[in-house]
Amino acid sequence: MKFTPTEDQQAVQATARDFATHEVLPKAAEIDREHRHPAELVKRMAELGFLGIAVPEQYGGSGLDHVSYVLAMEEISRACASTGVIMSVNNSLVCDPIYRFGTEQQKQEWLTPLASGKLLGCFALSEPEAGSDAAAQKTVAEKQADGTWVINGTKNWITNGPVADVCVLFTMNDKAAGHRGITAFILPMKTPGVRVGPPDDKLGIRGSKSSQIFLDDVRLSQGHVLGEVGGGFKVAMSTLDGGRIGIAAQAVGIARAALEDALAYAQQRRTFGKPIAQHQAIQFKLADMATEVDAARLLTLRAAWLKDQKLPYGKEASMAKLYASDVANKAAREAIQIFGGNGYVTEFPVERHFRDAKITEIYEGTSEIQRLVIAGHLAKGG
Numbered sequence: 001m002k003f004t005p006t007e008d009q010q011a012v013q014a015t016a017r018d019f020a021t022h023e024v025l026p027k028a029a030e031i032d033r034e035h036r037h038p039a040e041l042v043k044r045m046a047e048l049g050f051l052g053i054a055v056p057e058q059y060g061g062s063g064l065d066h067v068s069y070v071l072a073m074e075e076i077s078r079a080c081a082s083t084g085v086i087m088s089v090n091n092s093l094v095c096d097p098i099y100r101f102g103t104e105q106q107k108q109e110w111l112t113p114l115a116s117g118k119l120l121g122c123f124a125l126s127e128p129e130a131g132s133d134a135a136a137q138k139t140v141a142e143k144q145a146d147g148t149w150v151i152n153g154t155k156n157w158i159t160n161g162p163v164a165d166v167c168v169l170f171t172m173n174d175k176a177a178g179h180r181g182i183t184a185f186i187l188p189m190k191t192p193g194v195r196v197g198p199p200d201d202k203l204g205i206r207g208s209k210s211s212q213i214f215l216d217d218v219r220l221s222q223g224h225v226l227g228e229v230g231g232g233f234k235v236a237m238s239t240l241d242g243g244r245i246g247i248a249a250q251a252v253g254i255a256r257a258a259l260e261d262a263l264a265y266a267q268q269r270r271t272f273g274k275p276i277a278q279h280q281a282i283q284f285k286l287a288d289m290a291t292e293v294d295a296a297r298l299l300t301l302r303a304a305w306l307k308d309q310k311l312p313y314g315k316e317a318s319m320a321k322l323y324a325s326d327v328a329n330k331a332a333r334e335a336i337q338i339f340g341g342n343g344y345v346t347e348f349p350v351e352r353h354f355r356d357a358k359i360t361e362i363y364e365g366t367s368e369i370q371r372l373v374i375a376g377h378l379a380k381g382g
């Protein structure tokens, strides 16, 4: 067992840290305050090869591994969780399923521009009445006599929805077949009948644009079906297994931001004649935060490593997301406590970490759903 990243992994981490520190962090507060999609940072991530890290170079990606992806995600999310999730969705929820389930033609046409950052993707599974219960899809795809699919429905909370060029879309084409009646499509967002709702007004990750997507008699050819007809649920669930590693890394980044900001503040803020970092109550908080951030990172790296080894990783990805999201929320809460009154105002960054952390317990499967997934693996002896 080795705990040292390879030279390639260290190089990605160093590049991501440099970019995050010098280009992302200085803008994070403004992106949050203005609810602004950071288009210029997305462009830079494309140039740095961060939008398709684990996609082979022949399809426009960086040809690296998922450990590298996790290392980069942590750095960027440490600076700005909104920028982190834009990157995570494109890598994990869009490029990954097209790489694993797409035909050669689909990879040439869609994966190559997505992985190189010429296009940006979104992933539309959730609906007003299908969140945790993702199989309860009401968006309907009907095949016509000429082979064309006609799609009608509404998708909810779609990250990157207002700014995406391409969508990995899930539909029900055979209700009687239950989850085996779900089919995935690659949907160009400019297709007639696609309408994007206004951006959601959110508690946190305010620079990440999400919205409803309305589908009104959208017509797609058979060439847009991703994977097999009726195989969409498998595409969705296996994609979310990988996505959870990315969100775990986002959570580690937010937790680390809370820890680093709290440590720096505690070293300069003085009460009762000494820095608060010398009061044992504050030291214990910082020690717990540091220990938990490390544990969350190790769980996340293990899940990424298993994926790279092509070993089963679903349970470990859920464990990483469950734990890291809890750690992010706890660390952000403690950071506010360490900042005292300054933790409660927008002049300092920790209230943003507190608001950003919450989403990691909700999307790509709530913490309750992660526990169900983990328990399901345990019941099967996995």
Ligand SMILES: Cc1cc2nc3c(=O)[nH]c(=O)nc-3n(C[C@H](O)[C@H](O)[C@H](O)COP(=O)(O)OP(=O)(O)OC[C@H]3O[C@@H](n4cnc5c(N)ncnc54)[C@H](O)[C@@H]3O)c2cc1C
Pocket (backbone or CB within 6 Å): 089, 122, 123, 124, 125, 126, 128, 130, 131, 132, 133, 156, 157, 158, 159, 160, 202, 210, 359, 362, 363, 364, 365, 366, 367, 368, 369
């Ligand atoms: C900012 C944001 C971005 C998002 N981005 C995307 C995206 O890009 N693409 C996408 O498809 N979706 C996206 N989502 C949707 C997200 O994945 C869902 O919100 C999430 O899965 C929960 O679904 P829900 O909101 O319908 O809650 P519900 O499913 O209604 O759950 C409500 C509560 O009940 C609990 N619960 C539900 N069922 C069970 C059960 N069986 N046992 C125990 N507890 C249960 C849940 O844990 C939760 O606490 C996003 C959501 C948000 C808020």
